[in-house]
Amino acid sequence: MTLLSIHPLSSNYHQQASELAQLLGLPLNKEAAFALQLGDMGLQLQELADKAPGPVRVDFVEGALAHRRQFGGGTGQMIAKAVGVQAGVRPSILDATAGLGRDAFVLACLECNVVMIERQPVIAKLLEDGLARALANLDTQIIAQRMRLLQGDAINLMQSWQLETPQVVHLDPMFPHREKSALVKKEMRLFRPLVGDDLDAPKLLSTALALASHRVVVKRPRKAPCIEGPKPSYSLEGKSSRYDVYTLKTLKS
Template sequence: MPLQPDSASDVIGVAAADAALHEQASALAQDLGLPWVETTAAAYSAGLQAVLWLGAEGVSLQAVSRRGHAPGPITVDFGGATMRHRRRGGQNELLGKAVGVGKKSALAVLDATAGLGRDSFVLADLGCSVTLAEREPVVLALLADGLERARRADDSWLNAVLGRMRLHRGEAATVPAVAFAGLDVIYLDPMFPERDKSAAVKKDMALFQALFADHNTTGDAVALFAWALQQDVARVVVKRPVRAVSLAGRQPSHAIVGKAVRYDVYVLRSLGPA
């Protein structure tokens, strides 16, 4: 039977689109330590803010509201129109330049804050071998589902990109040592960077801020940054809002600046010839 929240700190539940998925939803809820509810109405009554929704299209994160007017669900869809459009965007060139695409063949990158995997996917599409590290269990469930659905797709381009992506479930510091052999770049995108209060927040970031802000602090980002700089890599790249101060106050070797974001590049050694 559906579980109920154990405490007021429970803000996310798991629900399924139909009875055929109840067993899978219950197992996921148990795995994540989250309550299982039968409907979004039940989730609202239980005081939840969001549900991980299992449906025919995979796993999504849906905000809960009394009248059903919550923003559309957040899902990871690497083969969808949004990602296909993004691969043609100018920001990809900036990200590629920041990590050093073209300076060395078969560039190996650790995305230490993978999130929904969008930047990792772009880097893999640019030819990089990417290890994605994600520690937040709910975000990890979305990311793992998106990767699995993409791997099952009958799409040669998508399959080729996914072949260059490997998921690590947990902190970047717990990535097996073998993955660091030949690693060139560590990439960081702090989930909740400081921002101009007048700037609009995308729906996924707004929901993430509401749900996970207490789990991801500036201190976490600074500690991860300090760890990254101690690793045997050629460079560390940090994604920042374009007007934000540098992370931990440490000035980069150089920065690649776009309209909304910039990439602070900390060069530790040469990447070597392509």
């Protein structure tokens, strides 16, 4: 059985699904473990096994991110403190491991300009789809305009960086699987077969440190070891996760 197939949810989307299958080099309407489904709600990833959880899609307009946009705690959030958001300071940020774009969206809500990199093409397409819908919605349009997506390998892109140098690079590498870890969430259940572990995390960190002008921030499970390499300047610890902060220069207004 193939790992992933493109499935239109109605005949209205057959042409789009066919073009997407060709673009991603994936089969169309084949039996598979996972389906990238295209329909009225946009693009979504669905596991096809019995008793599988519901689909995963990127939605900046409604749901959990809409609630966080309205009631998320503003500059008091741990991620805001980690990247250096403060009075008169809204650093430019490169989110080099964008995933579903949640952290990038939170930072864009705080008026930071964020460039996102996602190397897995299917996840990048989910993110592109969610970003397009956010740009078309009046409630999220201005926020989405602060977000830019690049698809490719973060290490290669950072080593040959052509855009304005980011003040902060944010990293959230996939953590190696452990039983009873937080990675049993449905997103991780779907993504791990596609993405695997970020075994190049030390190289990712060293490349980020060479690019960022002011700091690098690494999100980790709370009890996980630091990424191999230089020790962080300090860490901010929450209930389930922490941020290791590598300071290079002081952020000033």
